[in-house]
Amino acid sequence: MAPSRQLALRTYKQRSVSVASRLSEMSDELTISDILGMKFAAMESELEYIRCVRDGLNEARKTEKISHDTFQQEIQTFLESFRSSLSTIHVLKAQRPLIIEDIAEQVSAKRQRIEGPVDQSLLEHAYRDARISRVLGARAKQKGSKYDQSAFKKKVYAYYGINEHCRPGFGWCHVLGTVLPQNNIKAAHLVPKSMTSKDVCHLFGVSNGVLGDRRNRITLAENIELLFDRGTIAIVPMPGPMKSPTQWRCVVLDESKKEDTIGFFDGSYMRLKDIDNKPLTFVSDNRPRERYLYFCFIIAYLNAKSRGVSDAVARKVEATRFWPSAGEYLNRSTLVTLARCVSGSELPESLVQDKTFDSGDTSTRDADAGTVLGADVCDAILAMKNL
Numbered sequence: 001m002a003p004s005r006q007l008a009l010r011t012y013k014q015r016s017v018s019v020a021s022r023l024s025e026m027s028d029e030l031t032i033s034d035i036l037g038m039k040f041a042a043m044e045s046e047l048e049y050i051r052c053v054r055d056g057l058n059e060a061r062k063t064e065k066i067s068h069d070t071f072q073q074e075i076q077t078f079l080e081s082f083r084s085s086l087s088t089i090h091v092l093k094a095q096r097p098l099i100i101e102d103i104a105e106q107v108s109a110k111r112q113r114i115e116g117p118v119d120q121s122l123l124e125h126a127y128r129d130a131r132i133s134r135v136l137g138a139r140a141k142q143k144g145s146k147y148d149q150s151a152f153k154k155k156v157y158a159y160y161g162i163n164e165h166c167r168p169g170f171g172w173c174h175v176l177g178t179v180l181p182q183n184n185i186k187a188a189h190l191v192p193k194s195m196t197s198k199d200v201c202h203l204f205g206v207s208n209g210v211l212g213d214r215r216n217r218i219t220l221a222e223n224i225e226l227l228f229d230r231g232t233i234a235i236v237p238m239p240g241p242m243k244s245p246t247q248w249r250c251v252v253l254d255e256s257k258k259e260d261t262i263g264f265f266d267g268s269y270m271r272l273k274d275i276d277n278k279p280l281t282f283v284s285d286n287r288p289r290e291r292y293l294y295f296c297f298i299i300a301y302l303n304a305k306s307r308g309v310s311d312a313v314a315r316k317v318e319a320t321r322f323w324p325s326a327g328e329y330l331n332r333s334t335l336v337t338l339a340r341c342v343s344g345s346e347l348p349e350s351l352v353q354d355k356t357f358d359s360g361d362t363s364t365r366d367a368d369a370g371t372v373l374g375a376d377v378c379d380a381i382l383a384m385k386n387l
Contacts, residue, residue, distance in 0.1 A: 005056040012049040032103050036096065043085050050082045051364070054371060058340060072306065072344030079341060079375035086372060087196075102126075156187045156217045161284030173221040175235075175250050176265065177281030186225040187217040190292035192299075195376045199369040203334045204291060205357060215289040223263050227272070231303035231381075232257055235293050237323060238279065245285045248293070252276040253304045291329035294355060298335070301351070303381055305343040323355055332356035333366035334373070341374025342381075 001009070054075065061071045092099060103126040157163050162172045171185030172178075191200055191210055200210050210216060218235070220228060227233045232254045238247040252258055258273040335356055339347045359366055 001056040001060055005052070005059065008052050009049070009056065012045065012052050015045050015048075032100050036092070036100060036103075040089065040092065043089050047082065047085055047089070050078045050085075051367070053078055054082075054337075054367070061340070061344070068344035070344075071340065072342075075341055075344070075374075076378065079371065079378060082368075083196075083372045083375040086368060090198075152214070152217075153187045156214050156219065159214045159286050160219065160282065161286065162219060165283040172219055172283060173224060174218055174280045174282060175224050175233075175275060175278065176221055178265065180221055184222050185219050186222055188220045188225045188228055190216050190218065190288060190296045192229075192376075192380055194380055196372055199334075199372045199376075202365070202369040203295075203331050203338075203373060204329070205331055205359065210292075213289065213292075215287075216292050218288050221263070224275075227262065231300035232272070233275070234297045234300040235280065236297055237290075245282070246287050246290065248280040248287070250275045250278045250280065253300055254307075290323070290327060294323055294327075294329050298330075298339070298347070298351065299342075299377060301347075302339055302342040302377070305345055306381065327355060328357040329355050330357070331359050331366055331369070333358070333363055334370040337367045337370025338373045338377065341371055342377050 057066070057071055057074055060066045061068065066074075154163075157171065160172070160174075166172055166179050169182055170179050171182040173180055173185060189211075193211055195211075197208070197211055201208055204210055224233075228235075233250050233252055235248050236251055238249050252272055252275070258271070258276065260272045261269050262272050262275070263270050332352070335352070336347070339345070
C-alpha cells in the first residue's frame with residue numbers, strides 16, 4: 001500500500017489500542033453511560049481501521065499492485081468482523097437506554113450479595129450479558145421475521161395469474177413454461193431473504209419493502225430454482241429494445257454444466273443446455289421488477305467471476321448489453337464495493353452504465369452497506385457450495 005495509506009493504518013491501529021487501553025484502566029467512578037460510550041468508541045475505532053484496510057486494498061487493486069485473487073483473499077478476513085461490529089453498533093445505539101437499564105439492574109442485584117464498591121469486572125460482565133441479550137435478540141428477530149410462506153406464495157400466484165391458468169394443486173414454472181404439481185414449484189426470491197434488509201434497501205434507494213415485495217419472486221420448478229440460487233443460470237431481457245410487457249430469457253453462466261441432466265419433462269430428459277437462451281413464458285402481463293432481476297443477474301455474474309469463468313462466458317456476458325434500456329436501479333458506490341468484496345474485480349462498464357444512481361455525499365455509508373452485503377453474498381455462495 002502507499003506510504004500515506006500505511007500511515008493511516010498505523011494511526012487507526014494506535015487509536016484502537018489507545019481506546020482498548022483506556023477501557024482496561026477504567027476507574028470505579030465511571031458511570032455505566034461512560035463505559036458504554038467507551039465501548040462505542042472502541043468498536044468505531046475498529047471499524048475505521050477495517051475501512052482503511054478496505055480502501056487501501058481498493059487502491060492497490062485499481063493500480064494493479066495486487067491481483068483480484070489476492071484482493072479477494074485479503075478482504076475476506078475482514079468482512080465478517082466488519083458486518084458483526086457494524087450490526088452491534090446499530091443495535092447498541094438504538095437500544096442504549098434499555099442496555100443501561102439492563103446493566104444497572106444486574107449490578108444492583110449483585111451488589112446486594114457483595115460488600116464494597118462495584119469493580120470493573122462486575123461492570124464488564126454486566127455489559128457483556130446485556131449486550132449479548134440485546135444484540136442477539138435483535139438479530140434473531142431480524143432473521144426470524146419470516147413471512148407466512150404459504151400465504152405469500154398465494155399472493156405471488158395471484159400476481160402472475162397462475163391461479164386462473166392452473167387447476168388447484170398445480171403451479172407454473174416460468175423458465176420451463178409448463179404446469180407442474182404445486183409441491184414441485186418454488187416462489188424463488190430474486191433478492192435473497194438472507195441479506196440484511198436495511199442494507200438491501202440502501203442499495204435500491206428505498207426505505208423498505210424490497211424483501212416483502214411479491215415482484216421480488218418468480219415461480220420456478222424446484223430443480224430450476226436450485227440452479228438459479230447457485231448462480232448456474234440467470235434471467236436477463238431478450239435482445240433488442242425493451243418491450244412492454246418485458247420479455248425475458250434464461251442464460252447459462254456455468255458452461256461446464258451444460259451437459260448436466262436437469263430433469264425429466266414431456267417424456268424425455270432435459271439437459272442444462274436446453275434452457276440456455278430459452279424465453280421465459282408468463283401467463284399474464286405481470287412481471288418481476290426489472291431492478292430485482294438486474295441485481296440477481298449481477299450476483300450470479302459475480303459468483304461466476306469468483307469461480308474464474310471461462311473466456312467464452314466472459315465474452316457472452318460482458319460484450320452484450322443485457323439491459324438495453326436505461327434505468328437507474330442500484331446505488332453505484334454500494335454496488336461497486338459489493339462487487340469488489342465478492343469477486344475482487346470491477347464490474348464491466350457495460351453492466352453498470354445507466355443502471356446505477358449516485359446518492360450524493362454518503363460515500364462512507366454506501367461503502368459500508370456494500371461491505372455488509374458482500375459478506376452476506378459470500379456467505380450465501382459458500383452455503384450453496386456446501387449443498
